[in-house]
Amino acid sequence: MLFIAPTFIGQGYGTAILQELILNHGVTLVDVNEQNPAAKKFYFKNGFSIYERSSVDNQNRPYPILHLSNNQMGIVPLRDAPFLLDRAASWFATKWDIPAETYKKSMQDCIGSYDNVPQWYVVINDRKEIIAGAGVIENDFHQRKDLTPNLCALYVEKEERNQQLASFLLNFIRQDFGNMGVKKFYLVTDPTDFYEKRGWQFLTYVEDENKVQERMYTISTLL
Template sequence: MQEYEYITLRQRPELKNRAAEWFYYKWGVPQEAYLECMESYLNNKTEYGWYLCLDKDRIIGGLGVIENDFHDRKDLTPNVCAVYTEEEYRCKGIAGHLLNMVVDDLKSKAISPIYLLTDHTGFYERYGWEFLCLVQGNDEPEMSRMYIHR
């Protein structure tokens, strides 16, 4: 069985630039936006962190936590964002492990509930997330599903 390393960016701050670039290529959000959020986390201005899965030194999965994931419900905060696992590593429990990691980390800091915006159905429920409501995404014609983890 393959062993992966699960870390917070605070554990490996030297990965910041590489992580920001990796998320940029997955989601198209400007790298500078990721760097700004990561800097706030690394400088202890926020507990909204960044979580990575590594295969040796390669980033193969990750997610972050931000104030608002581009939607109109500013009261539903913080938001897990940018959940991604490299295609060849999917169905190995990586995203689930990262989701559990972020929930445990934030709960240990008395940050609860947390929210997640997605178009997926069936996946997040496996990890204790519950459908909460539909929200309007910024610049999106369709409504998106908002999930909560209490």
């Protein structure tokens, strides 16, 4: 929570603190009491917008909260948005034919965690719909346990493609993990042209759990 003593409000301290948090600590999401007009005005003025709303708190008590993001692409790290877990898990499950509970378990492991794997990300549009997403996990079901972490489950809704959304999401994740001190990502994939055009480089062949050969790609994170 950002709090400024009443006698110092309007002197730029809040904006200075917020910019420090954004620029040097990677803050992109904030929660605001919907019934606090001054707080809403402050964050809107500093480039935040609403991407979701909750009507109850964690104990299911009435408490209207606006979830705000300063990311223009609407990219939301799920570690900061536990209220999206069920929706996100169901969305990924429909795209990759993996049970929603499998996704949800992995997503639960990332809640509140800012410096380790797994991490999950979704993109929310103006209509509060999930239109893209991806995850980073230790191992994407292959035998090379040393090649980690692995990008997985990248998907963009068909009607949202050809707008550079995947590239923005990939670069956001690379920056996020660069801030964690991770140097490289790895990826098992079939659509090689898509990733090669975005800077991924072929590394080697790896065997999946059924001993089928797959292409492994790698890319550096962004610092």
